Amino acid sequence: MKPSSRIITSSFLLLMALSLLKGQMIQGYTNFSVEILNPTSIERTWNDLSLLYQNQYHTPEEVIAELYQLNETAPDLVNLTVLGQSIQGRDIHLVTITNEQITTPKAGVCIISQHHAREQISMEAALRFMIRLVNSYGKDEALTHYVNTEEIYIIPTLNPDGLHYVVGNDTMEGDPWLRKNLRAIDDDNDGECDEDPYNDVDGDGIISGYDVFGKGLSDLHFMYSYYEGIDDDGDGRVNEDLIGGTDLNRNYDYRWNDSSLDTGTGSDALSETFPGFSPFSEPETQIICDFMTSHSFSMAMSLHSGINTTYFPWASGSTWAQSDRYHDIYTDLKSRLPIYFFDDYLRAGLYPTSTQSIAYTSAGEWGDWAYATQGVQVPMTFEIYHKAGSEEYVAVEFENLTHKIFRFDTIEEYFAPPEGKIDALWFDILPAFDYWLETTPQLEVASLTVIGNNSEGAELTIKFKIKNTSPRVTTIAEVGVFDEHLIPFSGTEGIVVFSKLIEGESLSGSFKTILNHELGVNEEFKLFIGNNFVGFYPMIIKQSIIKKATGYFDLIGFLLAIPVVVMLKRRKTSVKLAGC
Numbered sequence: 001m002k003p004s005s006r007i008i009t010s011s012f013l014l015l016m017a018l019s020l021l022k023g024q025m026i027q028g029y030t031n032f033s034v035e036i037l038n039p040t041s042i043e044r045t046w047n048d049l050s051l052l053y054q055n056q057y058h059t060p061e062e063v064i065a066e067l068y069q070l071n072e073t074a075p076d077l078v079n080l081t082v083l084g085q086s087i088q089g090r091d092i093h094l095v096t097i098t099n100e101q102i103t104t105p106k107a108g109v110c111i112i113s114q115h116h117a118r119e120q121i122s123m124e125a126a127l128r129f130m131i132r133l134v135n136s137y138g139k140d141e142a143l144t145h146y147v148n149t150e151e152i153y154i155i156p157t158l159n160p161d162g163l164h165y166v167v168g169n170d171t172m173e174g175d176p177w178l179r180k181n182l183r184a185i186d187d188d189n190d191g192e193c194d195e196d197p198y199n200d201v202d203g204d205g206i207i208s209g210y211d212v213f214g215k216g217l218s219d220l221h222f223m224y225s226y227y228e229g230i231d232d233d234g235d236g237r238v239n240e241d242l243i244g245g246t247d248l249n250r251n252y253d254y255r256w257n258d259s260s261l262d263t264g265t266g267s268d269a270l271s272e273t274f275p276g277f278s279p280f281s282e283p284e285t286q287i288i289c290d291f292m293t294s295h296s297f298s299m300a301m302s303l304h305s306g307i308n309t310t311y312f313p314w315a316s317g318s319t320w321a322q323s324d325r326y327h328d329i330y331t332d333l334k335s336r337l338p339i340y341f342f343d344d345y346l347r348a349g350l351y352p353t354s355t356q357s358i359a360y361t362s363a364g365e366w367g368d369w370a371y372a373t374q375g376v377q378v379p380m381t382f383e384i385y386h387k388a389g390s391e392e393y394v395a396v397e398f399e400n401l402t403h404k405i406f407r408f409d410t411i412e413e414y415f416a417p418p419e420g421k422i423d424a425l426w427f428d429i430l431p432a433f434d435y436w437l438e439t440t441p442q443l444e445v446a447s448l449t450v451i452g453n454n455s456e457g458a459e460l461t462i463k464f465k466i467k468n469t470s471p472r473v474t475t476i477a478e479v480g481v482f483d484e485h486l487i488p489f490s491g492t493e494g495i496v497v498f499s500k501l502i503e504g505e506s507l508s509g510s511f512k513t514i515l516n517h518e519l520g521v522n523e524e525f526k527l528f529i530g531n532n533f534v535g536f537y538p539m540i541i542k543q544s545i546i547k548k549a550t551g552y553f554d555l556i557g558f559l560l561a562i563p564v565v566v567m568l569k570r571r572k573t574s575v576k577l578a579g580c
């Protein structure tokens with residue numbers, strides 16, 4: 001074949017192919033526009049709140065009054081519900097703080113306060129945190145963003161019966177040392193429950209506690225504690241059927257009652273860490289089980305006091321469950337909080353690898369259960385108060401060559417600061433609460449494109465790039481694309497896992513879906529990117545232009561190609577001749 005013939009033939013075939021291809025492209029050409037729906041803030045209509053009961057520890061009734069005030073002040077931001085009742089029938093309240101006008105499921109985080117009755121400061125901190133969120137909304141950009149994009153669940157007191165007893169009341173003498181819940185147990189098997197409790201023997205209005213230490217050659221070692229009391233039931237023994245039953249933070253169904261871990265295991269209901277008669281035997285812990293099982297929390301925090309530290313799983317083991325991640329968080333917290341919050345670690349010489357289990361191991365503990373069974377990525381037990389330097393708040397009651405006895409008159413300066421210092425402590429620990437919101441995994445959809453065909457049965461490919469906007473390390477796993485019913489779109493590609501996420505990191509993924517009907521012009525459909533832990537980020541996909549080709553236009557294109565081929569052939573030939 002001559003070169004000129006070769007050119008004609010190949011040009012002709014190329015144009016034919018192009019024209020066919022063009023026809024195909026026209027037939028399938030769609031133009032999808034994508035709108036990412038950013039959250040809009042609620043218009044603020046309220047003035048800053050203060051606590052109704054300031055500079056004092058709250059009773060259960062006063063806690064409830066604060067919750068109603070919050071809810072009434074900012075009803076679009078605050079939701080107040082009752083999760084159930086304590087063993088004595090008191091309501092256990094749940095406060096949800098979020099932008100309620102955004103109904104898409106958001107990243108869920110929760111704080112549970114006051115498993116332990118005497119740790120009143122944990123409940124006080126929760127109340128102040130709620131006030132801070134409501135007062136900061138619309139004023140503080142970062143906190144407004146968290147409230148818009150997270151659902152913040154707060155249980156201010158899990159042990160309202162214990163709180164009622166600790167603060168004292170009209171019908172019975174309070175015991176400020178109570179740790180457990182108020183399940184009635186016949187500790188001494190005499191057919192009666194709780195009939196030989198502690199008593200204020202010296203009538204000074206305080207039940208004093210005593211710690212007995214033994215003196216060795218060079219050390220002073222703790223031996224046991226006892227409290228003021230008399231033989232209330234006349235059986236010759238003192239304080240042998242106490243008020244207070246189960247340690248709620250030993251009653252969870254993870255390594256429950258494991259005697260290799262905890263001194264409080266077994267059937268000794270007088271033990272301060274008695275785990276109950278079965279896992280979740282207590283209504284209070286059953287409420288947490290039901291609540292957490294019906295949500296997906298990436299972050300959850302339990303507030304305690306009596307030591308200054310932050311615990312991560314495993315309470316029941318000797319290592320951190322995720323040492324890299326937890327160590328990073330621990331280090332961050334350490335940089336934000338006053339040094340005395342880590343004093344207990346430092347004194348123990350355990351930093352930086354401390355876990356709860358180094359201080360002591362616990363069986364049936366909340367954080368381990370949340371991590372092991374609920375998928376909570378970062379359960380933190382934040383112990384917010386302990387006054388170091390015992391000589392400041394403990395009197396030496398007795399001392400000889402072999403023993404030394406310290407007397408504690410109040411829980412103040414042990415589990416909680418004096419009332420006048422509550423706010424000062426709150427401002428000290430506040431950075432940890434803001435940090436905790438910041439640490440919650442959040443996404444931003446950096447880009448999203450939809451490629452495909454608008455007709456029924458056609459396959460759409462949805463390509464997305466998501467960016468981690470959590471400023472702190474965390475994990476976002478199995479991010480997917482969902483329809484408006486939050487049912488995942490089909491497709492095996494595109495499960496995105498951030499194993500250790502650094503701010504600004506982005507990853508891409510894509511999903512495919514089959515259209516179940518032909519999309520019309522300007523017809524919209526909504527899709528969501530996310531998962532149960534980070535929430536669902538909504539987008540509107542709209543097909544704004546549709547161009548459809550028919551066989552007629554294909555034929556015209558084909559016929560038009562012929563004269564073009566002829567013209568090309570002539571030009572090419574003449575150019576070639578001129579060159580010779």
Ligand SMILES: [Zn+2]
Nearest residue numbers: 116119304305
């Ligand atoms: Zn505690």
